[in-house]
Amino acid sequence: MKSAAKAVQAEEPAETGAQQIRDAIREAIVERRLSPGTKLSESDVGNLFKVSRTLARAALQALSYEGLVSVEKNRGAFVAYPSPEEARQIFAARRLVEPGILREAAARITPADIRQLKQLLLEEGRLMSERGQTARRAEIKASGDFHLMLAEISGNAIMQRFMEELVARSSLVIALYGQSTASSCGHSEHGDIISAIESNDLDRACQLMLHHIAHIETDLDLRERKSLGLKEAFEL
Amino acid sequence: MKSAAKAVQAEEPAETGAQQIRDAIREAIVERRLSPGTKLSESDVGNLFKVSRTLARAALQALSYEGLVSVEKNRGAFVAYPSPEEARQIFAARRLVEPGILREAAARITPADIRQLKQLLLEEGRLMSERGQTARRAEIKASGDFHLMLAEISGNAIMQRFMEELVARSSLVIALYGQSTASSCGHSEHGDIISAIESNDLDRACQLMLHHIAHIETDLDLRERKSLGLKEAFEL
DNA sequence: GGCGATGAAATTGTATACGATCTTTTGCAT
DNA sequence: ATGCAAAAGATCGTATACAATTTCATCGCC
Numbered sequence: 001m002k003s004a005a006k007a008v009q010a011e012e013p014a015e016t017g018a019q020q021i022r023d024a025i026r027e028a029i030v031e032r033r034l035s036p037g038t039k040l041s042e043s044d045v046g047n048l049f050k051v052s053r054t055l056a057r058a059a060l061q062a063l064s065y066e067g068l069v070s071v072e073k074n075r076g077a078f079v080a081y082p083s084p085e086e087a088r089q090i091f092a093a094r095r096l097v098e099p100g101i102l103r104e105a106a107a108r109i110t111p112a113d114i115r116q117l118k119q120l121l122l123e124e125g126r127l128m129s130e131r132g133q134t135a136r137r138a139e140i141k142a143s144g145d146f147h148l149m150l151a152e153i154s155g156n157a158i159m160q161r162f163m164e165e166l167v168a169r170s171s172l173v174i175a176l177y178g179q180s181t182a183s184s185c186g187h188s189e190h191g192d193i194i195s196a197i198e199s200n201d202l203d204r205a206c207q208l209m210l211h212h213i214a215h216i217e218t219d220l221d222l223r224e225r226k227s228l229g230l231k232e233a234f235e236l
Numbered sequence: 237m238k239s240a241a242k243a244v245q246a247e248e249p250a251e252t253g254a255q256q257i258r259d260a261i262r263e264a265i266v267e268r269r270l271s272p273g274t275k276l277s278e279s280d281v282g283n284l285f286k287v288s289r290t291l292a293r294a295a296l297q298a299l300s301y302e303g304l305v306s307v308e309k310n311r312g313a314f315v316a317y318p319s320p321e322e323a324r325q326i327f328a329a330r331r332l333v334e335p336g337i338l339r340e341a342a343a344r345i346t347p348a349d350i351r352q353l354k355q356l357l358l359e360e361g362r363l364m365s366e367r368g369q370t371a372r373r374a375e376i377k378a379s380g381d382f383h384l385m386l387a388e389i390s391g392n393a394i395m396q397r398f399m400e401e402l403v404a405r406s407s408l409v410i411a412l413y414g415q416s417t418a419s420s421c422g423h424s425e426h427g428d429i430i431s432a433i434e435s436n437d438l439d440r441a442c443q444l445m446l447h448h449i450a451h452i453e454t455d456l457d458l459r460e461r462k463s464l465g466l467k468e469a470f471e472l
Numbered sequence: 473g474g475c476g477a478t479g480a481a482a483t484t485g486t487a488t489a490c491g492a493t494c495t496t497t498t499g500c501a502t
Numbered sequence: 503a504t505g506c507a508a509a510a511g512a513t514c515g516t517a518t519a520c521a522a523t524t525t526c527a528t529c530g531c532c
Binding site for chain 2: 016058061062065067073086089090092093096097100101104156157158159162166
């Protein structure tokens with residue numbers, strides 16, 4: 001899955017220790033095992049992974065560059081709690097870049113890619129029918145992977161990395177503001193997009209992609225929640 | 237200039253120590269006082285800024301996330317030396333996102349913004365006519381700031397940050413592969429884009445932007461240079 | 473009883489120390 | 503003189519230690 005990125009530059013792991021921790025925490029955030037706002041103290045993270053605070057700190061810093069955790073000076077790191085405005089910007093960014101990525105991907109796509117894409121779709125569908133937390137988490141991941149795979153196919157490692165950030169942050173937004181308990185991502189829409197690509201109807205594919213993103217956004221309740229933990233919470 | 241970003245989220249400095257060093261080094265790289273490939277040892281950076289290796293290391297790590305320095309395991313950090321392929325991807329990414337940013341910016345632009353944009357243009361022109369390293373560096377910065385200001389006007393902090401990364405990395409690419417000793421960025425083209433925005437001709441503005449980016453790319457010599465420091469260098 | 477000040481505990485910010493890896497130099501043998 | 507090998511030097515990777523800041527609980531005062 002990372003082959004495209006490696007082809008561009010000999011991107012050596014460099015700091016494998018912190019890298020592993022970073023990836024583990026990121027996965028936990030994206031799969032929503034860690035809720036927004038959860039405190040991630042350096043000591044706790046270090047103890048959990050059996051490393052010193054130095055590495056824990058480096059991992060948390062790295063995650064803050066991706067926007068998945070916010071570190072506040074002298075207060076510590078927390079799983080990011082994106083504001084409604086930030087959520088809007090994340091999806092605006094996706095609407096801005098994903099059609100372009102789709103076009104680039106379509107120009108380079110191979111039959112093998114399409115097969116893999118359909119494979120992913122199948123897996124996604126299978127997980128959707130299952131029940132249980134584990135299946136739900138895997139489904140979340142699979143639905144994101146669809147968008148990520150398109151970015152990979154596009155062959156642009158920079159856009160790919162950007163999309164990884166956007167998809168991860170989207171997961172946080174959905175965890176916070178998503179309403180429908182059902183699947184977060186319209187599954188059938190992914191299939192429609194593939195079909196449009198196959199029939200070489202790029203304009204339609206882009207249109208579908210925009211609708212798809214808008215559809216996800218529609219499911220959010222982005223009203224400002226001002227904590228309301230004072231009196232309002234009790235005066236209904 | 238960072239007002240838009242701060243308005244979105246209370247993005248506290250968090251780690252002001254490493255932050256300052258990071259910004260200083262980034263500025264040096266973008267203004268081309270540091271050449272691609274230059275070694276940035278943790279000790280040297282630490283001594284230079286009178287801090288411990290810990291902070292120097294954190295700053296270098298941060299810069300590596302932005303793609304401005306590459307850290308190689310057990311070997312150290314170097315000012316990034318983008319490959320031709322990476323250079324292509326950077327400009328492909330800019331072609332992909334800048335028209336979109338331009339459209340968003342045009343939708344929200346105020347007369348005050350336009351005034352500021354023209355002010356920047358004027359400054360850019362003034363610097364272009366001057367000679368000397370200092371003026372050249374300021375010109376490089378100003379020409380990048382034009383694109384950055386559009387991103388700021390667009391009101392999307394995420395796209396703004398991404399553009400900051402792309403512009404910075406573009407500077408590295410131009411330093412490496414740029415041919416014309418003259419101004420790196422077609423100055424008049426910036427003015428044309430503003431004019432198109434003013435006359436509300438968005439399609440033309442986007443077209444001009446694409447041409448502008450392509451124009452910068454044309455000035456690059458992206459042929460693979462395989463060091464050729466062996467015999468070829470002497471057998472002419 | 474509520475409210476503000478003071479001090480202890482916890483947590484982060486930064487520096488230093490030590491072990492591991494890579495680079496360079498030196499010395500020996502061919 | 504050349505080439506390889508071993509050791510010295512430099513640099514990075516990680517852990518630990520101490521200082522600074524924040525948080526929280528306790529105590530006194532109103």
